[in-house]
Amino acid sequence: MRLKLNIWRQKKDEKKGCFESYEIANLSPDMSFLELLDQLNEQLVQQKKTPVAFDHDCREGICGSCSLVINGNPHGPHKGSAACQLHLRSFKDQEEIWVEPFRATAFPVIQDLIVNREALDRIIQVGGYVSVNTGSAPEAHSTPVEKAKADEAFSNAACIGCGACVAVCKNASASLFVAAKLSHLALLPQGQAERKNRTLKMVKQMEREGFGSCTNTGACSRACPKEISIHSIARMNREYFKSLLS
Amino acid sequence: MKLSSHVPSGPLEQKWDRHCFELPLINPANKRKYQIIVVGTGLAGASASASLAELGYQVKTFCIQDSPRRAHSIAAQGGINAAKNYPGDGDSVRRLFYDTVKGGDFRSREANVYRLAQISGQIIDQCVAQGVPFAREYGGLLANRSFGGAQVSRTFYARGQTGQQLLIGAYSALMRQVDKGGVKLFPRHEMMDLVVSEGQAVGITTRHLLTGEVKSHFAHAVILATGGYGNIFYLSTNAIHSNVSASWRCHKKGAFFANPCFTQIHPTCIPRSGNYQSKLTLLSESLRNDGRVWVPKKAKDSRLPKDIPEEQRDYYLERIYPGFGNLVPRDLASRQAKFQVDAGLGVGSTGEAVYLDFTEAMNRLGKKSLSEKYGNLFQMYEKITGENPYKTPMRIYPAVHYTMGGLWVDYNLESTVKGLFILGEANFSDHGANRLGASALMQGLADGYFIIPSTITSHLAGCLPVSEEKKHISLRESEKESEERLQNIMQIKGSKTAGDFHRRLGNIMWNQVGMIRNKTGLEKAIEEIQNLREEFWKELYIPGEQSNKNAELEKAMRIADFLELGELMAQDALEREESCGSHFREEYQSAEQEAIRDDENFCHVSIWENKQNEKTWNLHKENLDFKEVPLSVRSYK
Numbered sequence: 001m002r003l004k005l006n007i008w009r010q011k012k013d014e015k016k017g018c019f020e021s022y023e024i025a026n027l028s029p030d031m032s033f034l035e036l037l038d039q040l041n042e043q044l045v046q047q048k049k050t051p052v053a054f055d056h057d058c059r060e061g062i063c064g065s066c067s068l069v070i071n072g073n074p075h076g077p078h079k080g081s082a083a084c085q086l087h088l089r090s091f092k093d094q095e096e097i098w099v100e101p102f103r104a105t106a107f108p109v110i111q112d113l114i115v116n117r118e119a120l121d122r123i124i125q126v127g128g129y130v131s132v133n134t135g136s137a138p139e140a141h142s143t144p145v146e147k148a149k150a151d152e153a154f155s156n157a158a159c160i161g162c163g164a165c166v167a168v169c170k171n172a173s174a175s176l177f178v179a180a181k182l183s184h185l186a187l188l189p190q191g192q193a194e195r196k197n198r199t200l201k202m203v204k205q206m207e208r209e210g211f212g213s214c215t216n217t218g219a220c221s222r223a224c225p226k227e228i229s230i231h232s233i234a235r236m237n238r239e240y241f242k243s244l245l246s
Numbered sequence: 247m248k249l250s251s252h253v254p255s256g257p258l259e260q261k262w263d264r265h266c267f268e269l270p271l272i273n274p275a276n277k278r279k280y281q282i283i284v285v286g287t288g289l290a291g292a293s294a295s296a297s298l299a300e301l302g303y304q305v306k307t308f309c310i311q312d313s314p315r316r317a318h319s320i321a322a323q324g325g326i327n328a329a330k331n332y333p334g335d336g337d338s339v340r341r342l343f344y345d346t347v348k349g350g351d352f353r354s355r356e357a358n359v360y361r362l363a364q365i366s367g368q369i370i371d372q373c374v375a376q377g378v379p380f381a382r383e384y385g386g387l388l389a390n391r392s393f394g395g396a397q398v399s400r401t402f403y404a405r406g407q408t409g410q411q412l413l414i415g416a417y418s419a420l421m422r423q424v425d426k427g428g429v430k431l432f433p434r435h436e437m438m439d440l441v442v443s444e445g446q447a448v449g450i451t452t453r454h455l456l457t458g459e460v461k462s463h464f465a466h467a468v469i470l471a472t473g474g475y476g477n478i479f480y481l482s483t484n485a486i487h488s489n490v491s492a493s494w495r496c497h498k499k500g501a502f503f504a505n506p507c508f509t510q511i512h513p514t515c516i517p518r519s520g521n522y523q524s525k526l527t528l529l530s531e532s533l534r535n536d537g538r539v540w541v542p543k544k545a546k547d548s549r550l551p552k553d554i555p556e557e558q559r560d561y562y563l564e565r566i567y568p569g570f571g572n573l574v575p576r577d578l579a580s581r582q583a584k585f586q587v588d589a590g591l592g593v594g595s596t597g598e599a600v601y602l603d604f605t606e607a608m609n610r611l612g613k614k615s616l617s618e619k620y621g622n623l624f625q626m627y628e629k630i631t632g633e634n635p636y637k638t639p640m641r642i643y644p645a646v647h648y649t650m651g652g653l654w655v656d657y658n659l660e661s662t663v664k665g666l667f668i669l670g671e672a673n674f675s676d677h678g679a680n681r682l683g684a685s686a687l688m689q690g691l692a693d694g695y696f697i698i699p700s701t702i703t704s705h706l707a708g709c710l711p712v713s714e715e716k717k718h719i720s721l722r723e724s725e726k727e728s729e730e731r732l733q734n735i736m737q738i739k740g741s742k743t744a745g746d747f748h749r750r751l752g753n754i755m756w757n758q759v760g761m762i763r764n765k766t767g768l769e770k771a772i773e774e775i776q777n778l779r780e781e782f783w784k785e786l787y788i789p790g791e792q793s794n795k796n797a798e799l800e801k802a803m804r805i806a807d808f809l810e811l812g813e814l815m816a817q818d819a820l821e822r823e824e825s826c827g828s829h830f831r832e833e834y835q836s837a838e839q840e841a842i843r844d845d846e847n848f849c850h851v852s853i854w855e856n857k858q859n860e861k862t863w864n865l866h867k868e869n870l871d872f873k874e875v876p877l878s879v880r881s882y883k
Binding site for chain 2 (some may be wrong): 012028030031032034035038040041042044045048049050051053054056057058059060061062063064065080081085087089110111114116117118120121124125126128129130131132133134135136138139140141143144145146147150151153154157158159160161172184185189190191
């Protein structure tokens, strides 16, 4: 296979960047998309040029490091997978591909395809937890949890914190990310004591970080590598109003 | 140097309680005067950071990722063991202890393993209280499944993402402390050096991965929770950035390295497909609960699996180990797969794979129930290979996954450098020569949540809360030393990339220090690694500058350390003239290709001391005493 890549290049500490084009040949369709970038970088290094900087680590769709928009889609064309789980068999020979970083006011570009996503950590920091000190937990079986609820909590807890929901959203809203964490903990008995406070704090922090509001387009759920449902956002809104009123 | 494990006296069951009582306490008002550095934010590091900050210490936490939530513990799939005996199938603390000692092929420290089993239940309580969504039964209680090396169901799980869910629990506890001001977080920082002053760890030096800034950080104690070194094999299931450098820098500063050759090769991974491959992907061994491993009876049988009739298949694990069947420990399952492939019975286009077949489970449980248990694993397999495991058997092959070896620690998890503590996969203590499935998560969290918060006082109580200024000189010296190392490596200006050296080192390691080892191969490996290292320091090329994000420089620094560790691993494997657990020496096997252990000469931990400024090592030994689980031939037949 042979592909033409247009990759966003932006130097550190510079406000602007641009696309640069690279031709790359002798590719196998079984290669992963990040292996394609590896191969390109190996070529660039041999030509004494600066390789493309991108975040990556586990390469199996769970660490959430990937922050690539491929042909306009965060993480690429497939539903329910991260960029590292994309293989070249999804592209046609000779195809032209556009690669950009996740873009949002709250995710400033650091260099090339690397963005700063610390805003997401700060949202968790203000309340995305159950306050239980080590050693003070009751016996695990003391509180049964309805299986359906536990499963739904899991589906929300599956968020990998990549920020694709933000990158795809026309408002650059982090609603799906925040809603997933709020749903995870609101669905479990362990999360009840701090439920209201958590909701108010996390929503406030989301606004403070410069993320936009949700207008129910639903693009976030489609882009989410863990396919977290937009219903969670409805739950977040309900939780928020309940917290305000009570 | 006389090594003491500081295992408390008294009956095994009472050692830990008694030790906790005897450990000195630090008054709550004094705790905030102590600064503690934690390197790494996986299960061990995040849980330690959170727990120590809750107690009132000032914690500084470092990780190489952009967020602490991305540490490699996140990739663990299958589950976490605990001796809760919820299913009532005969489990107990003693049985978990027994299984772990036996599974480790009698090369771990009994007292440490017993403590691990004792703490295991509390870990589950803690995680459930944090909101970790473990799998549950319809009655609302926690579900369990069985794992390799055990005949009871004691593994708690959250679909195939247990590591992720546990890490999010520990990460959220950590972030809560960041909010409270108890933890200061340093993401995108790589540890370059351990600062030692008057024989004590007093801090670390780091490089900021975006700006290149080299800076020292002071602390009264340093905790390393930086994981294992499986990436030395180039292809492994480890995340791309997992590396040995933090441990290796400590090793160079006086921390002894224990059993470096004990490397776990995981039996159920997706086989490699081409030379471009950057890593291998593991599929949880929980799949072996319902999947059956087989190869065709006839060599080089190129028929599709569905066309091979039942009587022409060899379910070799069920045949050789009728007692445990497909659930034998990892080392045995991996080695048997290699034996099949070496005998020409391998399947798939490369011939380097065996089948893992779910047909029987599909008939027994139905697709729905199978997908509830393994849905995401099947999906993951399909994404990578393009094949549907509900319809055709998976192809699997062993891959490097975990390292049981690591920095030597005593019962307090303190290394041979005073004030330097090692947690999780980075230490050596609990898994002996082979780790059982679902025990890594247990150990990481036991070390971080429950052991270090108690044992760290053994060091802190004896050291005055001195201020940073007192250690000023050693901190500056370490910065200077690190900057020089960076300059030296940038100045080589050869023509070969770091990745090129990594691949070549990986080949040497996999072929000669991998699943099966022998004297000639190991001697050859040592020579080849020495030559490769020499070439590296002459021929390496790194583009760009030190003062920027420079992935090639990061890679090169890590490979420089792997090139030293590789030699030590080969030397350790050469010196251990026996087969035990993951360490299989061709010379020491029975007629049935089973490992022959030599308890008379090798019932010890091999502990390597790096000679100052030299690339040679002194060997020390910690003799292992098996009082509670009598030494026996490990049999799963």
